[in-house]
Amino acid sequence: MILERAFPLRKRISGGLLLLACASFFLIPSSMLPLPNTQELLSVPGEIGHAGGRLVVSLRAEPKTLNPLSAIDAPSREVIGAMQADLIHINRGTQLTEPALAKSCKVSSDGLQYTLVLRKGLRFSDGQPLDADDVLFTMRVYLDESVHATQRDLLIVGGKPITVRKVDSSTVIFQMVKPYGAGERMFDGLTILPRHLLEKTYLEGRLGQAGGLSTPANLWAGAGPYRLKEYEAGQKLVLERNPFYWKTDVKGNTLPYLDELVFLFVPSADAQVLRFQSGETDVISRLGAENFSALARQQRTYTMTDAGPGLEYNFLFFNLNDLAAKAAPEVTSKSKWFHEVKFRQAVSAVIDRDAIVRLIYQGRGTALWGPVTPGDRRWVDASIGRPPRSPDRARALLKEAGFSWRTDGNGATELLDSDGKMVEFSILTSSSNADRTKMAALIQEDLKELGMRVQVVPLEFRSLIDRVTQTKEYDACVLGLASFDADPNSDLNVWLSSGGTHLWDPSQAHPATPWEAEIDDLMEQQLDTPKFEQRKKLYDRVQEILAEYQPMIFLASPDILTGAKNSIGNFHPAVLEPYVLWNVEQLYVRSEQVSASR
Amino acid sequence: MEKWAGKDLFQGYGMTPLLEVQDLHVSYGAASGKSGVALAGVSLRLLAGETLGVLGESGSGKSTLAAALLRILPANGIVECGAVRFDGRELLQCDAREMEKIRGGRMALIFQEPSQALHPALRVRQQVCDVLAAHTDLSRAALRERTGRVLAAVFPTETERIARSYPHELSGGQRARVLIAQAICCEPALIVADEPTASLDAETQMEILQLFRRLREEFKLALIWITHNPALLAGFADRVMILYAGRVAEVGPTAEVLFSPRHPYTQALLRCLPPGLGKGYVGRKTKLAVIPGVAPVTLRDAGRCVFEARCSDRMDACVSGEPELVCVAGKQFVSCVKYAG
């Protein structure tokens, strides 16, 4: 069987070499081919670890695919992150870019041309070389509309796709029509695909479907620290050490240290906690504050780490869509309150953000008045005011906007608008997110103080998204977004009025308000501005506008909470995804534990 | 006057009785705490091969007597005192396992309502076989063979078809025969038949009665035949016992009890027979005013005759104490103050 299948391959090799090739094919497995001396490895700082051992990580859901083109869920991305590599990488620890597959990156003075030089001797995890052709292939695939690559939108700058050309086998030039503010950061996540494995599939038009979890290990490869070993449906995915990896530690030991990386599928957060607690998994992330404290209280063989404020921002927003079409009287009157800036400011003033941080995050979080969390160190606008909770100011604002109060039969106060209508609305939350439901309950109680009658309506997540983005039948909603990068561009779609994630009034043809127009302008400007200081100034202005007009009433940001067994070395959780596995090639099991676990 | 108590009554018989019941009291407890007396001091004796007819209206304790003899009273039924000696053993003292051996072995019970006394989902052969298996250590083949013989004894024709049937596929008479087969399969010394023919038509009743006659001869059976129909007993039972409210009203040889009853209750009972059956008692059919729930029977010591309220020959002495059984003529005993002293 093997012979028969191997034969057509060999036929391509011309006559005289056939025998030799044939011999080498059988004698030396491709993975044993000696590496060229010229290999340029990247040496990374950090503790010197031991080779060997196994790290077990739990994932909240089963990853859906190994294919970077179609992966959108967090578990898939986490797994792919350990199997693939990009040209330039954002160091999750420093939040800055650093060379990866490309050893250097030169930007032309007009900011339109990026010249990247690949390391010499790069290989995919199946031993096949990685060169400029793979980069070209990758870009072609990403930009092909029929592939539906999730990365495609990122590669369209100034309305035109980025073009790539090859200079030599290790040099490529990326060309764009307009300068791109975030610069090299865009290369992060553009994993280089193995042309030798995927080109045929691509030409057949089946690339989107490739890389399912049941793909045989020898038909899948990447340039990341680990490669596929085995997959058991519903149970686990096992990755093994990529022997061709291109990083070493400072002493020149090849990375990664670990022999195996095991992803267990554990379908609920609390079960994840349990398995970590019982020692069945080695590290844990994406922890809620209460579970974190519960684990911290009984820590024995593990240590819990609060990595500091993350990039997730939670907020309350009102339905600011133009609902003129559905002119039901109660809808229009509600819409009128929500469109009133002073109303939103009053709501913001009365919300007890400290209580949210204290009661929901047990102090492991930060109150927010703007969209950028302190975790986004370079971009946070420190000048945004942090007014303490003030029901009096809220009442003054409402009064200015024409609202009034009366006392009802039971002695409770009711807020009335200028038409004498009682202020009454509902807040949607995702029922699967206990934290946000709790937030809504706190807000409900706070708003009661202003005489607003609020109902909390927890909805299943998709139903909620459907209401917010499609049917638009809702009053207000508590939601959270997590920027995946510490850069304004990652939230472009949230702030641009044309953006689909512009939650309070998504996908507008023209900005509905002057301040939204201004944000649009500012965001477009920063997109073209290569200088950080200038961009920062522009983005600060965006933050100020948001803080003033409160289309989203920012509430709080949770810390990134993680934990690891004491035996895991080099464990440095970051506030960017993947919180604990970003340096997975450097993680190791301390030696006494290696021998013990064997 | 001879008292109906102790051994003296049977001195004339000159042999050990097969079954001897002395002063049996049975009551039913209710969770409400009250209890009702179903049998209040019944005594009887039975010789091997003898047939005793037990006659009484509903609620007189007939079925309780049958159940008490085999100790299969419902969970709330309690034997308060008394003794049941059978085959030289004190049944009330036997442990559960011994009782299991005796039931269906030396003493068998035939239930009333043949339609309900058979398991609905087991074949007839199986049900008979199970009884045999419970009392013998025969091999499977031997069990089968003997089951076949027993069934053949009650079903001379169609034996095999009936053996393969389920109870609901049989007629009432056939079901009654299956019950009989179950009862006789271990060749018991005594069969207690609790109204075995009550639900059958007259012709089938006669057939069953005929079958019993034959079996009685064949197996030398003693029989306690419980019924509310005096007509069945004439010419069939050796002696008849009349039960009223858990007490023996009258007992004696069949002919004497049925044709010259002494107790007012017996007289009243027989008076309601259809015309032409008992001579001399053909008269207007006077229906007994049976008032269920009027219950002097719930009392252990009524302190008066329990029939007093319904008695046509009421006297002052009736309320002065419970009458005791007294011998009135030969072997006929009656509990009525008329005959006392």
Add this chain to the structure above:
Amino acid sequence: MSFLLRRLLQAIFLLIGVSILTFLFSTLAPGNYLDEMRLNPQISAATLASLRAQYDLNRPLPFRYARWVNAVAHGELGYSFAYNGPVAPLLWIRARNTLLLTLTAMLLAWALALPLGIWSAERRGHLPDRAISLATATLMVVPELVLALGLLILAARSGWFPTGGMVSVGFAELSRWGKLRDLAMHMALPVAALVLSALPILVRHIRAAVAEELGAPFFRAATAHGIPRRKLLYRYALRAAANPMISLFGFSVGTLLSASLLVEMVMSWPGLGPLLLEAILARDLYVVIGGVLFSTIFLVCGNFLGDLLLYWADPRIRTAGGAR
């Protein structure tokens, strides 16, 4: 034979009905698979629209249904949006795991419930009955979810049992015995949770059914024939009480695939449950329909088995001609 044929036809109609209704419900339920991408700022509206088209999500329902039926006719169960692959292989492996779990649990539950129910019925009103009644009442009060979690906490605290999954990480390296032991250890908790949650219902039904027969005349008659107690209880009473119990048994067979959803979720057992719940929440339409069809097939089989057993156990129904 015609009886079998009729059942088969009914089963097919049931499957069609279930598939149509599932399709319908899935369209009525708000949102679709792509909604989560909507919140992903990296993905543009244009990409979403093209994906919608690719997944036929903007086609009318009858069209999609026809497509799906066509696929089923070709031995496929449709396509999973999330897993980017055919549904059938996804379901097979998990259905197998679920069956391993639930079949064990069901057999164990019945094996325990029968003697307990009978014993409790026999000792009606006495101490054992009361104790069993109290225990079943208590078990019934504890929600399955809390029960499973409680067992998990126990496992975590004591370290006696693994806290989830089907096999250990190093399963492949174990000896054959070691593998069996490992599997058994992993099954212990979910099976315990399933048994404990099924037990009270089974025991109560068995008790009720048997208690009814214990007072029946045939039972007393059989007692009077001196048939030993054990045989009386386990053969006579049980056999006569079979009718409602068989319905229950058919039901427990029918729900083999769907009974363990919650427990599988909590104990991270790689069965159908987590897959289906995730698919429902993610609106991964064809996975859901496939899963529902799988469990429907089981239900049909369970009912069929129940009918057959009933037919076998109750001769009265048999003579009625089996025309049911």
Add this chain to the structure above:
Amino acid sequence: MDRRRVRRWFVALLVLHAVVGGAGFLAPYDPVKQDREHAYLPPMRVHFLGRGHLHLRPFFYAERLREGTFDEFEEDTEKAIPLRFFSTGEQYRLLGFLPSRRHLFGAEGARLYLLGSDGLGRDQLSRMLYGGQISLLAGLLGAGGTIFVAAMIGTVAGFYGGWRDTLLMRLAELFLALPWLYLLFALRAFLPLTVSPLRAFLLVVVVLAAVGWARPARLVRGVVLSVKERDFVRAARGFGAGDAYLVRRHILPETRSVLLTQAAILVPQFVLAEMTLSFIGLGIPEPVPSWGNLLAILQQYSVLVSYWWMYLPALAIVPFFVGYQGLANALHVDGVTVKIEGKRGGTHHDIGTRFSPAQTD
């Protein structure tokens, strides 16, 4: 048979329901009122002894957060607060209509948490009592509806057989096989967002009842099928009894034990179903308490291991469930005896006439 037992359980249940019904009076606080300084406060201790001498009036100490923690409290022994009985407090409506301010007990100066507080500092005792009202109502209504529908459908299917049986049983199978989660999502989508919590929930209960009938109906059908073949039914039919008579007098009474067992199982199940519903966002919305809500929080690992008093609502449910089952058992035993003594002919007529079964239903 056992009228006394039935009565005993009934009275016990009545008392339990009265306790829940009188939540307004018995609960010291409004169940939604948050006390943000006292989240996850363990149950407070009520003291009788303080500073060495006995106090006539029981009192408790105010508690405050220990420095630097979020869920650890210490007693402030400087602040002893006396407990007041029949005190005036927040306004409530007893049984939903009688306005009152009188509470069984209360205190001035600090809140007393007899059973601790939850993550938002709400009084667990009050939430438990108020939560019971909604949960029990849901359980009773749901189970009642289900049993009614199940008895109807099961009887029709079992009694008439034929195409009606086929149709109904296929329908039942269909209902059992369907993914109800979907339907519930769809249903929620059709509901307006701001229906009052109670109405939204009752609607879901109705749906559950409509969904839940399939299983009991199948059981009823099984019983009816076999009862139908019993002799007394055949006999009655032979006497010319009409269908309606047969169903009413012979068939339905026979299904009673199954229905009661089912009801006993269903009431708790419906109370618990609410928990699953709460979990997927279809139950009683926050902040209104319900037993389902209160239990659903136990799914969090942290709550399960750190805050033992959050288990207490589970204990509150126990007596109710035990009560329902006790009642059903008592009725059930009753049902059985009726059959032995009453219907299966006169085996024990002598008993049967005197101890006629209690007509408890």
